[in-house]
Amino acid sequence: MRAPRKKPSRTIAPIIAARLNGRFTLHMQADGGIAAVSSDYSVSLGQFGAAATARAGHLATGLPLASLAGKSVLAQQIHALVRRLAQHGLLDYRLFSPRDAQDLVVIEPQIAEYWPQRAKLSGSDTIVLSRFAYLRRRGNEMVLESPCAGALFRICDPAVAATLATLSQPQKISRLRRQAASLNLDLLGLLLDSGMLIRLDMKDGNGLRVTEGDHNLVLWDFHDLVFHTRSTEGRHTDPVGGTYAYAGAVPPLPAVRPPWPGKKVTLNKFATPEPASPFAKLLRERHSTRDFDDQHPVTLAELAQFLDTTARVLSEWKSGVDVDGGPEVTYSSRPYPAAGSAYELELYLTVSNCEGLARGLYHYDAGGHALVAIDASAQHLRALSMAAEFAMDASGPPQILITIAARFGRISWKYSSIAYSLILKDVGCLIQNFYLAATDMGLGGCAIGTSNIDLFARMTGLEFHVEGPVGQFALGRGRKAEGQG
Ligand SMILES: Cc1cc2nc3c(=O)[nH]c(=O)nc-3n(C[C@H](O)[C@H](O)[C@H](O)COP(=O)(O)O)c2cc1C
Numbered sequence: 438m439r440a441p442r443k444k445p446s447r448t449i450a451p452i453i454a455a456r457l458n459g460r461f462t463l464h465m466q467a468d469g470g471i472a473a474v475s476s477d478y479s480v481s482l483g484q485f486g487a488a489a490t491a492r493a494g495h496l497a498t499g500l501p502l503a504s505l506a507g508k509s510v511l512a513q514q515i516h517a518l519v520r521r522l523a524q525h526g527l528l529d530y531r532l533f534s535p536r537d538a539q540d541l542v543v544i545e546p547q548i549a550e551y552w553p554q555r556a557k558l559s560g561s562d563t564i565v566l567s568r569f570a571y572l573r574r575r576g577n578e579m580v581l582e583s584p585c586a587g588a589l590f591r592i593c594d595p596a597v598a599a600t601l602a603t604l605s606q607p608q609k610i611s612r613l614r615r616q617a618a619s620l621n622l623d624l625l626g627l628l629l630d631s632g633m634l635i636r637l638d639m640k641d642g643n644g645l646r647v648t649e650g651d652h653n654l655v656l657w658d659f660h661d662l663v664f665h666t667r668s669t670e671g672r673h674t675d676p677v678g679g680t681y682a683y684a685g686a687v688p689p690l691p692a693v694r695p696p697w698p699g700k701k702v703t704l705n706k707f708a709t710p711e712p713a714s715p716f717a718k719l720l721r722e723r724h725s726t727r728d729f730d731d732q733h734p735v736t737l738a739e740l741a742q743f744l745d746t747t748a749r750v751l752s753e754w755k756s757g758v759d760v761d762g763g764p765e766v767t768y769s770s771r772p773y774p775a776a777g778s779a780y781e782l783e784l785y786l787t788v789s790n791c792e793g794l795a796r797g798l799y800h801y802d803a804g805g806h807a808l809v810a811i812d813a814s815a816q817h818l819r820a821l822s823m824a825a826e827f828a829m830d831a832s833g834p835p836q837i838l839i840t841i842a843a844r845f846g847r848i849s850w851k852y853s854s855i856a857y858s859l860i861l862k863d864v865g866c867l868i869q870n871f872y873l874a875a876t877d878m879g880l881g882g883c884a885i886g887t888s889n890i891d892l893f894a895r896m897t898g899l900e901f902h903v904e905g906p907v908g909q910f911a912l913g914r915g916r917k918a919e920g921q922g
Pocket of ligand 1: 724885
């Protein structure tokens, strides 16, 4: 007698549900208004019908995304509410099994426009982990992150971590399925769509560095792209700037390092009462200016002189690279030092108040010593200026906000391990030029430590890994009353 065929066990598709970020609660008002409220922040989300308001209560534990798809008024209202919450970054997304309601992963969006999508996968597809994806402990959780991904994945089930380990090598879906009956294609689709996984074409071979992404991505070292995206704003949700996070736990270091105990050679006897040269005087006079005289804005002629003094191309030449068969490379010289003479830094000017120059965004063509207008939305320009105003705790937007962007590939084409650190050092050199030239011209300025790389990408259409902000400087005519910054 033939043994009965074993029935293949049906895998039940997991559910993906939108859930209100744990720091917020929904406040339902009597007039149908809904607001998301945290201890120090409230976002109004609009007016909704009674049924939608009741349904919205489920967002505390998770509303299945599938339930948003209907054509009914209720489904459409809930859909609008969920989208609004997503735009404000107030949602995370649970992927869980309906059998036991246990989370497999929780997806935390890292960029404003993230929305979970499942990329379609067939048995013949080959996938592998992105070389930028990394697992790490965060508090008592394990998280999968990548500077290329729009979301991070909190790994709640150790089996998911095991699958990820398998995916350090390219795997065909059909083979993966045979190995792990519980393989979760929905999860793999979400990971693929977010950029944690990549799909390999047959011609791509082994899925190593040169086959992932475009030529610009190939040039990024892993640590450099993580550093860039995590030390700027726009592609993560951690607090940024002066938060004094461990002020209660660790005492501050003193302003001046206590001297070493060794024999002291005093230099004071060489000091002169006045600065020893006009340059020394300029250095003494340099200071940060954060508030500007909007009745007497900087003029186009002054801006031209400022850029000519600090940043224009002075000469250009070509040279072969010191590797066999390497191509000839073009170089320039400019009024500041730059690693490898790469001069990867570009200046983008957000002009709010400059006599003789219309408001808007401009690129400084350092070779042609010209400003080239870039079409950018007024909303984006305002957002950029307001962020600078906030960073300086100033009373208004800077007359001109200079965003220093790097053409990353210009420097990473040559340097391994140190490319991004060289870029930041180059920014320091250029910013000191800006400070000194502004002081010399009777203008004022201030370096700004933060910049939003996602906003800049949306403004310019330049991908964040190709060319993006690495520094900012506010420029204008300082208010007379203001003393030292
Ligand atoms: C890299 C860098 C980042 C800075 N970021 C900011 C900033 O975000 N906001 C601000 O108001 N000042 C910023 N500053 C200015 C410093 O606060 C200022 O240089 C410092 O307080 C010394 O004052 P002084 O420049 O007037 O001598 C920055 C300066 C540097 C060099």
